[in-house]
Amino acid sequence: MENIIEVKNLAKVFGNQTALEDVNFSVKKGETFGFLGPSGSGKTTTIKILTGQLMQTAGEAEVFGVKNSSLNSGSYRRRIGVLSDNSGLYQRLSIEDNLKLYCDLYDVPRKRMDEVLELVNLADEKKKIVSKLSKGMLQRVLLARTLLHEPELLFLDEPTSALDPANSKQIHEGLRRLNEKGTTIFLTTHDMSEAETLCNRVAFLHKGKIQLLDEPMALRRQFSDGSVTVELRDGKVVNLPGGKEGAEEVYNYMSSNQVVSIHSNEPTLGDIFVEITGRELV
Amino acid sequence: MTLSWKRIYAIFQKDLKDLSKNLYVTSIFILPFLMAFLYGKMYDANLEIHYIIINLTLASVTAFIQCAVIAEEKEKHTLRGLMLSPASVADILTGKSLVSFILSVVTIVLCAMITGYEPANIVYVSIAIFISMLFYLALGTVFGLLTRTVVEASVIFLPVIFLFGFGSMLMMLVDKYPVLSFIEYLPNIQLVDFAYKVEEGAGFGELWSHLAILLAWGVVTIILAAVVYKKREIDK
Numbered sequence: 246m247e248n249i250i251e252v253k254n255l256a257k258v259f260g261n262q263t264a265l266e267d268v269n270f271s272v273k274k275g276e277t278f279g280f281l282g283p284s285g286s287g288k289t290t291t292i293k294i295l296t297g298q299l300m301q302t303a304g305e306a307e308v309f310g311v312k313n314s315s316l317n318s319g320s321y322r323r324r325i326g327v328l329s330d331n332s333g334l335y336q337r338l339s340i341e342d343n344l345k346l347y348c349d350l351y352d353v354p355r356k357r358m359d360e361v362l363e364l365v366n367l368a369d370e371k372k373k374i375v376s377k378l379s380k381g382m383l384q385r386v387l388l389a390r391t392l393l394h395e396p397e398l399l400f401l402d403e404p405t406s407a408l409d410p411a412n413s414k415q416i417h418e419g420l421r422r423l424n425e426k427g428t429t430i431f432l433t434t435h436d437m438s439e440a441e442t443l444c445n446r447v448a449f450l451h452k453g454k455i456q457l458l459d460e461p462m463a464l465r466r467q468f469s470d471g472s473v474t475v476e477l478r479d480g481k482v483v484n485l486p487g488g489k490e491g492a493e494e495v496y497n498y499m500s501s502n503q504v505v506s507i508h509s510n511e512p513t514l515g516d517i518f519v520e521i522t523g524r525e526l527v
Numbered sequence: 528m529t530l531s532w533k534r535i536y537a538i539f540q541k542d543l544k545d546l547s548k549n550l551y552v553t554s555i556f557i558l559p560f561l562m563a564f565l566y567g568k569m570y571d572a573n574l575e576i577h578y579i580i581i582n583l584t585l586a587s588v589t590a591f592i593q594c595a596v597i598a599e600e601k602e603k604h605t606l607r608g609l610m611l612s613p614a615s616v617a618d619i620l621t622g623k624s625l626v627s628f629i630l631s632v633v634t635i636v637l638c639a640m641i642t643g644y645e646p647a648n649i650v651y652v653s654i655a656i657f658i659s660m661l662f663y664l665a666l667g668t669v670f671g672l673l674t675r676t677v678v679e680a681s682v683i684f685l686p687v688i689f690l691f692g693f694g695s696m697l698m699m700l701v702d703k704y705p706v707l708s709f710i711e712y713l714p715n716i717q718l719v720d721f722a723y724k725v726e727e728g729a730g731f732g733e734l735w736s737h738l739a740i741l742l743a744w745g746v747v748t749i750i751l752a753a754v755v756y757k758k759r760e761i762d763k
């Protein structure tokens with residue numbers, strides 16, 4: 246499949262602080278790619294470079310075959326949508342007025358507003374003044390604005406960080422639908438369940454370097470110790486190691502018809518991150 | 528550089544609606560009217576008085592409102608949204624200048640009616656004021672882009688309002704200290720000189736040098752505004 250984003254040996258230094266060091270990855274067309282890491286790991290710096298808001302110190306970044314030096318052209322910006330922590334809305338205007346402006350800037354018919362507001366569950370709130378909205382609603386309006394022009398590539402920087410579980414779920418469903426329609430999504434998050442739910446591949450970023458990059462399930466298998474948890478008829482739950490010893494015990498429980506369920510114990514993405522970096526993903 | 532009138536109009540409409548709800552900025556709009564009523568009642572308004580009010584309008588309504596709306600876009604992170612849209616620098620800066628421009632025209636016309644200013648040649652005077660407005664719009668844009676918040680912009684812009692709004696008073700200093708003679712080339716002083724010559728019945732041959740100086744201020748400041756904007760597009 247065609248690569249939409251190609252990043253080679255990317256580095257960014259602010260003064261004497263290294264934000265990114267020798268970062269290499271590519272994102273395929275139609276993929277949801279997760280960039281995972283704690284605050285300050287370089288996620289936002291990477292998005293800023295890929296959206297033409299920041300110049301790298303070294304290395305190459307190409308999106309749609311456009312080199313980083315040309316990533317601030319109008320034609321490129323029409324193809325991307327960016328939701329980041331420095332996105333803002335006009336506080337004194339209504340949700341509708343905010344979106345109308347962007348419909349005209351992107352030359353999108355205004356009926357598109359209703360579609361995106363439906364997607365973020367704000368269809369009935371469009372007359373509300375932005376300054377009166379909760380943090381979660383603001384985030385959903387920003388997401389709606391990002392989706393207005395149906396970008397081919399979405400850069401989402403912590404898109405559900407301020408949302409409650411119900412709204413997060415709805416946003417996830419919306420993003421999945423967009424992805425199914427062919428939108429490529431570059432997502433940064435420190436929410437492991439979000440990454441597992443949405444991403445085809447994830448990269449772990451720590452101290453400006455990519456530590457691991459693969460499919461979530463492949464990473465979980467790679468870091469699995471092969472142990473299983475067995476639930477028995479008498480209510481006991483036992484953890485059994487992988488290998489011959491564990492296999493014999495499972496056989497014994499099964500042959501005596503004591504087993505209710507067996508689950509493999511793959512680590513979560515969060516566990517893997519802690520294992521390779523020694524710190525929590527927050 | 529491309530211009531999209533649809534985008535320019537969209538930004539203008541948004542600014543107009545936003546500004547109508549912004550009491551802090553619109554309160555500035557009242558200043559020239561207060562001066563016009565005050566001077567109109569107190570004195571038999573002469574050309575000097577008319578141009579104190581016009582220059583004050585250019586410095587406060589044209590430049591300061593422009594500066595405040597740009598600074599607010601930066602403060603609330605909405606300028607980044609415009610920068611990341613397909614709108615060009617020209618679309619954004621023209622769209623963002625239209626409200627200040629229209630408010631300035633309305634203020635100058637209404638204040639002139641209050642003080643009873645009727646120029647000997649309205650075409651020449653309109654051209655000079657229009658060119659001056661380009662300078663003040665660009666100046667407001669530069670200050671708006673360089674400051675981080677509306678409050679910071681207000682503080683930094685006060686000396687500018689004084690210099691260009693009441694600058695004709697500085698001419699007294701030029702008579703005393705010849706080293707300050709460069710003040711004569713400031714756009715506000717040039718505009719007053721231009722207006723006096725128009726009242727004396729001067730033709731284009733005697734007026735063009737003032738227009739050229741005003742235009743030079745305008746062009747240099749517009750280029751500066753575009754350069755600062757392009758620098759602000761990319762974070763450090």
